[in-house]
Amino acid sequence: MGKPSIVVHNLIKNYGQLRALDGIDLEIxxxxxFGLLGPNGSGKTTFLRIVxxxxxxxxxxxxxxxxxVVKDSMEIKKITGYVPETPVLYESLTPTEFLNFIGSVRRIxxxxxxxxxxxFAHAFEIEDNMNTFIGSLSFGTKQKVAIISSxxxxxxxxxxxxxxxxxxxxxxxxxxxLLTEYSAQGKTxxxxxxxxxxxxxxxxxxxxxxxxxxxxxxxxxELRQRSGSKRLEDIFLEATGEGDLSPVIKxxxxxxxx
Amino acid sequence: xxxxxxxxxxxxxAEQRYLALKDSPKFQQKTGxxxxxxxxxIERLIFFTYAVTAVSMLAFSAFLxxxxxxxxxxxxxxxxxxxxxxxxxxxxxxxxxxxFTNIVRTYRLFEPLKPLPTNIGHMVLxxxxxxxxxxxxxxxxVPLIAAYFWITGDLFSIFTGTLWAFLMLALGxxxxxxMIFTLSGSLEKRPGMRxxxxxxxxxxxxxxxxxxxxxxxxxxxxxxxxxxxxANHPAYMAVPLLGIAYTVFGGPLSTSYAIYDMLITxxxxxxxxxxxxxxxxxxxTRITKSEASSLTGAAISRKKLHESRSGFYITLLRKDMRNIxxxxxxxxxxxIPIFLVLPTLLSLFFYSSGISFGSVSIYYSMLAIxxxxxxxxxxxxxxxxxxxxxxxxxxxLRMRDIIYSKEYVGAIVFATIVIPxxxxxxxxxxxxxxIFLLFPINLIISFVYTSLFNIRRLLLKIPKGSTTLxxxxxxxxxxxxxxxxxxxxxxxxxxxxxxxxxxIVVKVPFSHPVSFYLSTLAINLFSLLIIMNTVNRTx
Numbered sequence: 001m002g003k004p005s006i007v008v009h010n011l012i013k014n015y016g017q018l019r020a021l022d023g024i025d026l027e028i029x030x031x032x033x034f035g036l037l038g039p040n041g042s043g044k045t046t047f048l049r050i051v052x053x054x055x056x057x058x059x060x061x062x063x064x065x066x067x068x069v070v071k072d073s074m075e076i077k078k079i080t081g082y083v084p085e086t087p088v089l090y091e092s093l094t095p096t097e098f099l100n101f102i103g104s105v106r107r108i109x110x111x112x113x114x115x116x117x118x119x120f121a122h123a124f125e126i127e128d129n130m131n132t133f134i135g136s137l138s139f140g141t142k143q144k145v146a147i148i149s150s151x152x153x154x155x156x157x158x159x160x161x162x163x164x165x166x167x168x169x170x171x172x173x174x175x176x177x178l179l180t181e182y183s184a185q186g187k188t189x190x191x192x193x194x195x196x197x198x199x200x201x202x203x204x205x206x207x208x209x210x211x212x213x214x215x216x217x218x219x220x221x222e223l224r225q226r227s228g229s230k231r232l233e234d235i236f237l238e239a240t241g242e243g244d245l246s247p248v249i250k251x252x253x254x255x256x257x258x
Numbered sequence: 259x260x261x262x263x264x265x266x267x268x269x270x271x272a273e274q275r276y277l278a279l280k281d282s283p284k285f286q287q288k289t290g291x292x293x294x295x296x297x298x299x300i301e302r303l304i305f306f307t308y309a310v311t312a313v314s315m316l317a318f319s320a321f322l323x324x325x326x327x328x329x330x331x332x333x334x335x336x337x338x339x340x341x342x343x344x345x346x347x348x349x350x351x352x353x354x355x356x357x358f359t360n361i362v363r364t365y366r367l368f369e370p371l372k373p374l375p376t377n378i379g380h381m382v383l384x385x386x387x388x389x390x391x392x393x394x395x396x397x398x399x400v401p402l403i404a405a406y407f408w409i410t411g412d413l414f415s416i417f418t419g420t421l422w423a424f425l426m427l428a429l430g431x432x433x434x435x436x437m438i439f440t441l442s443g444s445l446e447k448r449p450g451m452r453x454x455x456x457x458x459x460x461x462x463x464x465x466x467x468x469x470x471x472x473x474x475x476x477x478x479x480x481x482x483x484x485x486x487x488x489a490n491h492p493a494y495m496a497v498p499l500l501g502i503a504y505t506v507f508g509g510p511l512s513t514s515y516a517i518y519d520m521l522i523t524x525x526x527x528x529x530x531x532x533x534x535x536x537x538x539x540x541x542x543t544r545i546t547k548s549e550a551s552s553l554t555g556a557a558i559s560r561k562k563l564h565e566s567r568s569g570f571y572i573t574l575l576r577k578d579m580r581n582i583x584x585x586x587x588x589x590x591x592x593x594i595p596i597f598l599v600l601p602t603l604l605s606l607f608f609y610s611s612g613i614s615f616g617s618v619s620i621y622y623s624m625l626a627i628x629x630x631x632x633x634x635x636x637x638x639x640x641x642x643x644x645x646x647x648x649x650x651x652x653x654x655l656r657m658r659d660i661i662y663s664k665e666y667v668g669a670i671v672f673a674t675i676v677i678p679x680x681x682x683x684x685x686x687x688x689x690x691x692x693i694f695l696l697f698p699i700n701l702i703i704s705f706v707y708t709s710l711f712n713i714r715r716l717l718l719k720i721p722k723g724s725t726t727l728x729x730x731x732x733x734x735x736x737x738x739x740x741x742x743x744x745x746x747x748x749x750x751x752x753x754x755x756x757x758x759x760x761x762i763v764v765k766v767p768f769s770h771p772v773s774f775y776l777s778t779l780a781i782n783l784f785s786l787l788i789i790m791n792t793v794n795r796t797x
Contacts, residue, residue: 015286016283016286016287018286049723054648054723075654077653082652084648090580091585092581093577093580097580100573101573101576101577104573105570105573105574105653105654107570110564114564117564118564
């Protein structure tokens with residue numbers, strides 16, 4: 001294994017008095033599909049946005065491909081592709097116009113860009129929507145456009161925040177296969193998800209993040225071994241201290257029957 | 259029900275402020291992790307911005323009123339001032355309502371109401387705008403009414419004066435609504451650049467004509483053929499706006515005139531209320547229509563999967579042009595300077611003394627459009643990004659790339675307005691061919707360097723990691739006033755220096771306009787170089 005492509009040391013991020021990340025330490029190697037699991041509000045999105053150099057951190061150390069996320073922001077944005085939690089796109093553009101805009105800003109050669117757009121549009125079956133305003137597309141189609149826009153420049157580092165949200169099974173499968181392919185090419189992939197089956201089938205290593213801290217990290221086999229459980233769902237709930245949910249269900253039932 | 263309407267109105271305004279502030283470190287620092295503290299901070303901020311606007315309106319009007327009552331025949335001067343102040347309420351309410359609804363539409367603030375079994379939304383919109391934003395402009399007439407009462411002791415004028423102020427506000431709301439309704443319908447039915455169709459152009463031209471007539475009626479009513487013949491006739495009192503000066507501030511009235519005044523006021527109230535009811539529901543439907551249904555679902559072209567080869571800045575420019583001209587809420591904001599300034603300039607055509615110095619005098623007047631556009635367009639160009647700011651932040655774009663791309667859009671729109679208007683004025687003043695060239699070039703360069711400065715200023719205010727942008731992200735009206743002040747200084751300085759220089763050289767600068775324009779051009783170019791140098795040093 002070569003040098004890690006992402007190195008994070010004692011990363012802290014505060015939003016005012018709220019601590020979103022509380023001393024994250026991790027290294028991610030080239031060729032890894034690194035899964036980030038955690039309940040809502042655990043700090044996953046904040047972490048991913050810092051790695052993409054979209055957000056500044058409070059203290060700590062974060063290097064991506066040897067570059068500093070604060071000082072070398074432009075260089076990092078050139079080599080990363082980021083899919084946000086909800087697809088944020090220009091709704092008054094069409095997917096063709098949006099992807100051409102992204103490709104042009106990323107200085108992709110014209111013919112290469114045209115070829116890639118065609119190929120991705122075909123793979124995700126959105127050719128018929130390519131010249132319709134993004135604002136009028138379904139959530140899933142918008143998500144596909146967002147995914148294509150993050151992959152179109154063939155980035156070294158791919159960061160996906162809940163990217164499977166809204167995708168139909170075929171597109172989800174294509175994305176999973178693509179990630180596996182990219183990983184084989186030595187690209188680094190960080191993947192945050194709530195869908196534990198996806199994490200199980202795609203990720204080579206998983207970190208469980210809870211209240212801004214990594215509470216467990218390792219390959220799926222390592223996590224299973226440590227917890228003694230076979231299912232990732234049980235490992236996740238145990239690590240986040242939410243193992244026994246029956247009191248919550250009982251309380252809900254009582255409230256609704258009153 | 260009324261309580262629900264009020265609470266929802268407050269929620270809409272709070273939501274606007276929250277979206278503007280949520281990513282700013284200052285807001286995060288002040289509110290910490292507490293939602294209660296956050297809510298309190300936003301409440302305070304809403305109150306503070308309202309109070310600042312109201313106090314500045316009071317101060318502005320008090321200054322004008324005090325200067326008028328010190329003159330001989332103060333009643334006549336107050337009468338003239340009343341025209342300006344009531345027109346001001348009308349124009350400010352048009353502008354403020356368009357800005358207000360821009361945020362409502364961009365962030366779909368009424369969307370959570372849609373699944374609920376309630377239909378109070380159409381009342382929430384006017385209530386929210388009126389209580390928390392629009393009504394602050396009413397304070398502008400307080401010193402005027404107080405001064406009038408102090409001089410005449412006429413209690414009746416307090417009542418009618420206040421009622422007319424409310425009417426002007428409602429009229430502004432209705433006119434703003436009509437613009438949104440008419441222009442949105444025209445723009446959003448058609449995909450692509452076909453939005454600039456004949457129908458859209460005619461609708462825009464229709465609104466410009468309305469505002470031109472409005473300006474002429476205020477400033478030079480004698481130019482409207484029917485009005486001079488009506489002077490001193492009771493019918494004159496029935497002319498909208500002019501009626502305010504004659505009925506409310508026309509000096510002590512006889513009983514019969516007071517009754518007549520009352521009848522006219524009641525008639526106008528009924529008319530404005532009727533217009534408000536008719537327009538409001540339609541506007542609400544239009545404003546709350548989701549993006550999915552307002553933008554056509556039909557494909558613009560079937561086969562096109564890639565666009566023609568274009569340079570880096572052209573790509574950014576094309577994106578901004580599409581983002582502005584395809585979304586009526588953005589396009590309307592671009593039209594505001596045209597609606598507010600162009601009519602004043604066009605009314606100069608009818609105002610002969612306004613062009614007594616030939617083109618130089620017109621040039622000075624045209625600087626008004628430079629100031630308004632340079633203050634306004636940078637703000638509009640940034641606001642139009644909306645949540646697209648997160649797309650921009652994830653791309654390898656330098657700040658200066660964004661500054662220049664926004665500048666190109668602004669300059670194109672500005673040139674499109676200024677060149678034909680300049681030609682029109684120059685034909686009227688029979689300027690020589692050199693002036694035909696120098697006049698608009700100077701105006702465009704003035705616009706370019708002042709707006710470059712302003713765009714840079716606004717861009718530096720956006721915190722890293724921002725996910726949304728709206729009018730209040732930059733400070734709302736307060737920031738707009740600051741931008742106006744900066745632009746006024748930056749625009750005026752070169753012109754002043756040039757006037758002094760041409761005076762030193764030719765003694766009577768206006769008699770030799772070419773030397774004035776040449777020296778202005780030199781100083782403008784120098785200013786442009788300095789500001790471009792500052793922009794180029796931006797990371």
